[in-house]
Amino acid sequence: MFTLRDSRPAFISPGDIAYRLSHSWFRDVDGQDVLTADGVSLGLLAQLVVYDLVVDLLNASSQGTGDTGMRSSPKERLIAFCKARNLDWTVKAMWSRAAAPILHPRTAGTSGGCLFVYDVWNTAMIEGLGLVQRKMSERMTTRAVVFEPRVFGKVRHLAGHDIFLYPVGFASSDRDEIDDLYRQVTMRFREHLPQLKRTVAQLVPSQSDRLVAGLERIISGYIPRCILDLCRVRHFLTRTQPDSVVLASDSHRFARLFVLLSRRLSIPTVVIQHGATVSKHAYVPVYADRICVWGGISRDWFIANGVPEEKIVITGSPRADRIHEYAVELRRRYVSLAGRRKRVVIATQPVGREQNERFMRTVIDGLSAAGPEVDIILKLHPGQGDKGFFESFLKSRNCRWRMTQHADIL
Structure with a gap:
């Protein structure tokens, strides 16, 4: 501490x-x-x-x-404006209330089950958590709580189980x-x-x-x-009484609130590692009872950063279960792209502007020196904020490029 x-x-x-x-x-x-x-x-x-x-x-x-x-x-300036004035969650709450009659989220009639918390608009976190929920729903009752309609759209295919749209369903x-x-x-x-x-x-x-x-x-x-x-989530957990809570992170505000309140109610909590451990602030300390990590390297990193070994369980990445699907799609696209310009994907990480700039310059300059022309696809990390910087950098290089963030790079 x-x-x-x-x-x-x-x-x-x-x-x-x-x-x-x-x-x-x-x-x-x-x-x-x-x-x-x-x-x-x-x-x-x-x-x-x-x-x-x-x-x-x-x-x-x-x-x-x-x-x-x-x-x-303009979109990022609006988001920055709202966050600077602590209006972002107020806007999301208003949005949720307005969208609720259209989306028709179900409300729980019974207690128990495994509760999945979708609290952040991050495609990797949503996909990984959704894969786990889909698998677990084959064996037990699962529920989901989401915090804005666009996340709801990603998990509504898990129909047949209760889905709560914040603040709908919270007294x-x-x-x-x-x-x-x-x-x-x-x-x-x-x-x-x-x-x-x-x-x-x-x-x-x-x-x-x-x-x-x-x-x-x-x-x-x-x-x-x-x-x-705090008051709303406390009431929600007391009313629904889940048997366990599963999250993609316990660092963000709502997820951590669920973990801290679940601990007081003796509800087990599990975090699923959602990304590469490139910095401590989004991963440690781990407040959940258990964290499911990708492998031995991740386990050693968490232990080195103060997480008790007994909290760590090696499960692999849920998204890795879909590699065989990607392989089939890649083979199909490789055949269809024969004779076209090659494309190189550069994936950034939220490690700071200087590191990303140095990495991108090395890759792009290296490709230019190698001779063959390629199209650069810059895949921003879901949590990356300063898109303007990346656009300016790419425009300054002599290359063909496009940029994506919340999308499948395939």
Whole structure:
């Protein structure tokens, strides 16, 4: 567990600083959590939001620019605007309510079964979790809870089982309880703020004022949403009483909330590894009871990063079960593409702009030097945000290209 101490650790990257702060900003010098509500750490629910805040500020500072979003398309600017004002989940909730009469999500009539939590618009996570649910539904009752209509569209083929569309099916929470919990949290945070300011000033002196202001915005805008969702999910789990909960990650806000509340209700939780372990912040610590990993390399990585060995189960990647289907399709397309220009797929990872740029330049320049002309297909990671940067980079190279993100690259 991280604590806020006076000495400054020797961090080596913005990601290191962000990882530590995202796990410690809500703890006092003795390691006590000052942002608990009904036994749940709201600071842990905000981990990824704080991580992104710190990384964006530090990267902007190192590049000498005040632009922390680095997004260019109108859609991405709108998303950034909503997130900066903590409106994104409000918009999704309104969208869900409006779409519910059209989508007709079913509601549960009985308790029990295995609950699958689809909380993030990430095609790899949705596909992997869906494959597991489809297989398990052959042997037991499964249910799904999804948090926006476009995810619902991906899992509605699992018909015959209960599907909840957030916030449809979640009872309204007691406003007085929410207000009381928020008052308690803000009071403790105000007492903690002087120590937090000193620590942030030691770690990131050039951005300390902006970072503290960002954390205060999280307290005023993001944390109230967390408290509301805490009350809703607690009621949901109490009412539906699943036998187990399966997730593609326990780092994002809703998934972590399900894990923390399930633990209090003695409901077993399992996380399925959804991607390559390229950075710690999206994978560790593991709060679920078990994590299913791809293989020995993944197991060793999780152990090296503090996950108890008894939590780890090697199962392989669910998506790898479909390799034989891809092989048939590839052979068919290979025959049909005989004599055409070759195509090379470059897949990015959410490891930072500099690393991706260096990787893309090496591959594209190497292909150009080799002679034969090729078409570049840039496959962005589902969580990649700054599409404008990648478009600008590709336009600067002498190559034919196209870009995709939420699509099958075949």
